[in-house]
Amino acid sequence: MEKIITSYHPTEDGFYGEFGGAFIPEMLHANVAELQEVYLNIMNEPSFQREFDDLLRDYVGRPSPLYLAKNLSAKYGANIYLKREDLNHTGAHKINNTIGQILLAKKLGKKRIIAETGAGQHGVATATVCALMGIECVVYMGEVDIARQAPNVLRMKMLGATVEPATSGSKTLKDATNEAIRDWINHAENTHYIIGSAIGPHPYPDMVTRFQSVVSEEIMKQMEEKTGSPYPDYIVACVGGGSNAAGAFYHFLDNQDVKLVLAEAAGKGINSGHSAATSILGSEGIIHGCRTLLMQTDEGQIVEPYSLSAGLDYPGIGPMHAHLIKSGRAKVYAATDDEAMTAVMELCKEEGIIPALETAHALAILGRMDLKSTDQVVVSLSGRGDKDLNTFINYMNAKAN
Numbered sequence: 136m137e138k139i140i141t142s143y144h145p146t147e148d149g150f151y152g153e154f155g156g157a158f159i160p161e162m163l164h165a166n167v168a169e170l171q172e173v174y175l176n177i178m179n180e181p182s183f184q185r186e187f188d189d190l191l192r193d194y195v196g197r198p199s200p201l202y203l204a205k206n207l208s209a210k211y212g213a214n215i216y217l218k219r220e221d222l223n224h225t226g227a228h229k230i231n232n233t234i235g236q237i238l239l240a241k242k243l244g245k246k247r248i249i250a251e252t253g254a255g256q257h258g259v260a261t262a263t264v265c266a267l268m269g270i271e272c273v274v275y276m277g278e279v280d281i282a283r284q285a286p287n288v289l290r291m292k293m294l295g296a297t298v299e300p301a302t303s304g305s306k307t308l309k310d311a312t313n314e315a316i317r318d319w320i321n322h323a324e325n326t327h328y329i330i331g332s333a334i335g336p337h338p339y340p341d342m343v344t345r346f347q348s349v350v351s352e353e354i355m356k357q358m359e360e361k362t363g364s365p366y367p368d369y370i371v372a373c374v375g376g377g378s379n380a381a382g383a384f385y386h387f388l389d390n391q392d393v394k395l396v397l398a399e400a401a402g403k404g405i406n407s408g409h410s411a412a413t414s415i416l417g418s419e420g421i422i423h424g425c426r427t428l429l430m431q432t433d434e435g436q437i438v439e440p441y442s443l444s445a446g447l448d449y450p451g452i453g454p455m456h457a458h459l460i461k462s463g464r465a466k467v468y469a470a471t472d473d474e475a476m477t478a479v480m481e482l483c484k485e486e487g488i489i490p491a492l493e494t495a496h497a498l499a500i501l502g503r504m505d506l507k508s509t510d511q512v513v514v515s516l517s518g519r520g521d522k523d524l525n526t527f528i529n530y531m532n533a534k535a536n
């Protein structure tokens with residue numbers, strides 16, 4: 136986790152170009168300033184790194200394999216490698232970050248953890264590490280989401296977390312975030328707020344990216360072993376807030392020969408009014424404490440995003456990605472619900488792997504990338520699809536009728 140200084144990394148104030156920063160209520164200033172002050176020092180302490188690495192290995196099951204998907208490769212006419220984050224404990228990349236942040240919270244002497252969650256995946260990952268560490272955990276979740284995501288609510292409760300319903304506004308993720316921030320203001324002394332993606336006020340985007348950067352570190356080693364070069368031609372990842380993409384990109388940011396590709400959710404179609412294609416439809420504004428691209432009305436009201444995949448159903452995008460896209464370093468494609476579902480079925484049939492619906496957006500764009508037979512392409516397989524079985528069932532029933 137060395138400090139690399141280039142334009143793709145944040146300034147001292149957490150800016151990636153014009154994006155990022157920390158736009159927070161005065162009452163959180165002390166907490167956020169403390170985090171900004173200490174996060175790199177703590178993360179670079181050898182004892183911290185050892186504890187983090189040990190847990191990633193023995194608890195999460197890292198390194199996750201890099202798998203050459205031969206059938207998929209034949210289909211797309213390129214060498215397609217899947218970075219198997221779906222094999223992690225709890226079934227996705229999110230646990231890498233929650234383990235890092237809980238260790239950091241312990242170092243800061245915090246006795247209580249709060250988090251917000253939409254579909255419940257980040258809530259489950261947070262409740263998991265709180266159980267592991269014996270720390271009190273409160274997860275805010277919109278009332279509508281609580282009703283939609285009963286299995287994850289049950290998981291969080293089994294893991295000992297308190298799930299607090301957010302009952303204002305649309306009763307979804309952004310309302311849960313508001314409640315979590317209110318809680319943080321009221322318990323700033325003893326509480327750490329675990330944000331689940333590469334979003335939020337500085338230092339969160341950089342901190343989350345660095346905790347997830349174990350993914351690109353492993354990709355380099357694994358590519359070297361498999362091909363003789365640590366550098367693939369492409370890295371492809373889906374993007375909600377941007378943590379799996381940020382982790383898969385991190386060690387390649389400064390090597391322009393490695394092309395970075397993002398897949399966002401077009402929902403029912405980019406211009407259908409039911410979409411989460413933030414980088415295409417978004418404009419600059421402030422969300423969750425940072426300046427970035429977000430979907431908003433002319434009056435600056437956040438537009439409710441839509442995607443069949445709960446993890447990509449977010450109205451903003453991490454500031455690092457906003458900058459990577461704006462500067463031309465990353466290319467972004469959008470995949471619809473239907474395209475993602477087709478990609479789910481394709482990976483099941485071709486490779487015997489059921490991917491998360493979020494992940495399927497990254498697979499869905501492979502056919503549009505103009506790949507050559509010599510290309511080495513790494514796809515971030517961010518999570519497994521078991522959590523999406525109900526969505527798959529409903530989708531197939533709707534298609535059949």
Ligand SMILES: *Cc1c(COP(=O)(O)O)cnc(C)c1O
Pocket residue numbers: 227228229256331332333373374375376377378379380446447491493494517518519
């Ligand atoms: C949450 C989630 C995502 C989206 O979050 P990012 O921060 O953009 O990575 C993608 N894939 C899976 C499997 C998820 O659970």
